[in-house]
Amino acid sequence: MSGLQKAKSEETRRRVLEAAVAAVEAGGMEAVNIRNIAKEAGYSVGSVYKHFADQDALLIAVNSVTLGRIREIMGEVVEGTQDPLAQLRALAHAYLAFAQENKNLWTTLFGHHLPDGKPVPEWHIQENIALLAFIAGPLKALNPGLAGEALEDRTRTCFSAVHGLVTISLETRFISLTGARLKGEMDYLVERLAG
């Protein structure tokens, strides 16, 4: 396969994925309707399936885009701060801000699950784990004694705790905090766990 066909194929995949991302942004996971997405992208139903095995694969691709955006934001945050504790605080706030400003993308990222027996692709697992690297750095700087498995575990714990705060704050089921108080609790959390 050379030039023209490859370009066409990539373009189609890109347009379909764009339409899927737009659909999720507009209406969440449930808005990913193959017929609508095919129409929005300007293709037929069958073409979608030439590029994505099924709806799950399309949603994983959307989640991959979301993870890319989060990674980019986290990278900027780490670059723009020097003090390790301030970095962790800023990372947590950036994570919260992204979730609030991209609620549908964020809930899709963590709300979509494959049926039993369908394993998550290894490359997607790595994309997720990559987020932890931003935390491990400053955490190690604050706790030079931490290393190896202990550092990995603590990193995951810090991420999970912040993730939980963000999750519950977006949950209508629990009445959530207002902005300022939530940010305060986030700082408390980070300072307690990172020190």
Add this chain to the structure above:
Amino acid sequence: MSGLQKAKSEETRRRVLEAAVAAVEAGGMEAVNIRNIAKEAGYSVGSVYKHFADQDALLIAVNSVTLGRIREIMGEVVEGTQDPLAQLRALAHAYLAFAQENKNLWTTLFGHHLPDGKPVPEWHIQENIALLAFIAGPLKALNPGLAGEALEDRTRTCFSAVHGLVTISLETRFISLTGARLKGEMDYLVERLAG
């Protein structure tokens, strides 16, 4: 409406809900298929709709059962422990254990979301918030200075952090910790946040 009809109605509702809980336990949220549940309960499709407005209402009823079980376990834990910090530790471990042993019920509880515009019933919000009361007590005992909104906020933060640890530990997307190390991180989390 008297005796016989009321009994029949309650029995039907109970059997349908039982079938729905069993379906979730066996296959998660996606296994809640109205036709299957009607068959399992021994009724027709239409009868299900006489007792539950729609699939969402049925799932909320299932989640209500799940919350009841969690509440019961948490109550026993608090009763069986005296030291406030030990209570918080035990609550966190009980929460984790429930999630691990009832993965499908737990992921349904937090994975099911109503479509935009459909508000969560007030009684169900209260059921969720009720879990926080178990935490607020010991937390106040450990921090007598905490009261009012500050205590509420801190309670929610502690719950959220533990909830996050449990969530991520069940996520195939992130490779999760093994039992002992996870429990260790849970203790670290509780001790840092509660003190």
Add this chain to the structure above:
DNA sequence: CCTAAAAGTGAACGATGTTCACCATTTGAC
């Protein structure tokens, strides 16, 4: 009894994910 209300039924409708037989375009060898 007898009629109104409530419980229970299941065919039918529309929406959805997925498949596949088919046409159109591109490719590379001759």
Add this chain to the structure above:
DNA sequence: GTCAAATGGTGAACATCGTTCACTTTTAGG
């Protein structure tokens, strides 16, 4: 340039859902 194989693209058709509703059966109470 020609042509057969490969690839891109199509949309009707199928199976499976949630949901509705006209209908039958059962219960209530005078």
